[in-house]
Amino acid sequence: MAEYLVFTLCAGMAAMGDLAGHERRGTLTWPGRSAVLGLVAAAAGTRRDDTQGLARLEQLRVAVGVIDDGVPLRDYHTVETIPTAAAKRPDSRPVAILAAGRATNTAITLRDYRVGVAYAVALWGAPLDGLAEALTRPVFALYLGRKSCPLSAPPAPRRVDAAGPVMALAHALLPPFRPFGRIRLVASDERIAADDVEDTRNDVAIDRGKWHFASRAVYTHRPARGEDEA
Structure with missing residues (x-):
């Protein structure tokens, strides 16, 4: 048995970053490690330049249980871009646009979302003190x-003892408007069973300030x- 912190993430719309491109930003079907730990850091009031605070969170192990990965939604919008020659080393974007005058360009960009998502999250492997309180009263x-x-809906965090991340995720509390749903897939930092599928994700934050x-x-x-019954 080990101690876990479990909570839920429900949202009407979600955008769980993919490789960033200028014209399109896709979304994955569940939040990655950097997204989960970034959300916990925000709840605790840990800023992007607090390297020690972020390093403590990076010691945690993460498992995400997919209850509902929603449906895709694509948003089209425009971005005004500024040629480098038109405004060199500006103090701000408004200053750059003003300096560029009529030399700006407009590009259509695509942003992907998932609509109506619900996930359970389990954290373990490092001290959990204060994290439930932070998620209950986020900074x-x-x-x-x-x-x-x-x-x-609020994340509804709780600390539980369980035999593994799957059993721990079963303790996550869904909000009243989503009373039904079982965990269909678990994405974990650690192998849970011998037949688990191993993949690669680019979601370990090295420098959040520089992305x-x-x-x-x-x-x-x-x-x-x-298996997922508490």
């Missing part, structure tokens, strides 16, 4: 991806009926 607003994607990330192994596990 900063919690959102799932972009700031336009706030959570639709630098590294790759890691992620193991996807599909719980059998009854």
